[in-house]
Amino acid sequence: MVIMQIEQFRIAQFGPRLGTRMEGEQAREQLIALLRSLPDTGQVRISLEGIDVLSTSFADELIGKTLHPLTIGEFGERTMILETPALDLADGIDAKLTQRQLAMLCLTKDSWHLIGAQTSAMTETLGLIIEKGTTTAKELAGELGLQMNACVNRVARLAKLHLIRREQIGMSGPQAIYSLHSILTD
């Protein structure tokens, strides 16, 4: 079990009504600095608490443009999660992540949501991993009634988007075997 360092990034520090791409770009510099300051498995929880309006442009500059390098490994195994008091505040982020073919976990008071580019298969698989905390592709395939290859593909997509964390625990022939971890429960 990896102990994960979690830091919060409050967007409201930049003002309650945001904003332009220029404002988003300035905020992104601070978000990236925070990400880089964390250990390789660290997590930033971006909070919308105190935000009145968040434009799609600001959302794209701050979150879309940070999530993209995160998903191609520029920030190691680090993850980002959105926290919001109301789901509609995240509409602009949802729109821009969809446009960029990215997705992100979003926490409201009572539940988690997947925002951005998503499919029911992704949400179903992610939900099961979150429920279990830690699992394997073999276990998931059994519970979801999937062929192993189909399940591995789903898991690979979630891992690429940094929506789950994978840890190699062995090999099966030429294939790596991973334990799969929810990024909400580490």
Add this chain to the structure above:
Amino acid sequence: MDQLTIETIDQIIEWIMVAKLDRLDLKSVRFADPYALLLLHLLILNREELGNPIDISWPQTPKVNRWMNAMGIAVNGSSMDAPSLRDLESTLQPITRIENESGIGSVVDGFHHRLADRYPLTESSRRALIAVMIELFQNIPHHSDATGTVADPHGIAAMQDYEDSIFLAVADKGIGLSASLGLRDGYGGLSDAGALDVVFHQGVSRFDDPGRGGELQRIADLVRSWDGVFALRTGRALYYFDSRGGDVYDVPAFPGVQLGLRLPRRVLI
């Protein structure tokens, strides 16, 4: 002409830009909306810059005359004094310049406060309107002089409320959508109508970045969902729709991009 509106302003542009008339008779105008007002403002400015100002006979209806004054149009030859406090109070948001991206936050705050002072908007509609303003206003510094060839794209915005609607207008006399999109590989040489098509059907912007573009498309969808009126004019083309439908129409050429949104009050309050 007794109406100076989204539906009639192109007739005036035809007279001034195509027929090159030097006189404009607005004496009979009994109603004007912010979209037409912004276009008239840019038309006057355009002719002044060309050294050939238009000789305008301003509306004789006192209410319209005062409203135009209060909105920031210098109604020359008017018998009226400076706008009274009552006129200023009935004016929701006079013509405001939008110059650079760093000033947009305070412009939006100003529009927001004027609106919030007058109406108890629902939270969701208030947030949506502010987000719309941010996106529309920042389009001016991002796109109106993207080629660096326009001395003054003159971005402006104004807003007025009516018994049944709130009307937001944003305009510039910059390079227009077609020239802006032309900066991107594969989008050169588009007609104005073609530019409207790729903006509203493909969400394309001049930036080759998957996160850019789509804002005007989203705003149009929002206005449609609210049964509002949407008009976006660029060059020789106008995309217009209301609750009964809409289309792209040919209009007389005018530089830049001009946009009008008429939003039913019943969906906002």
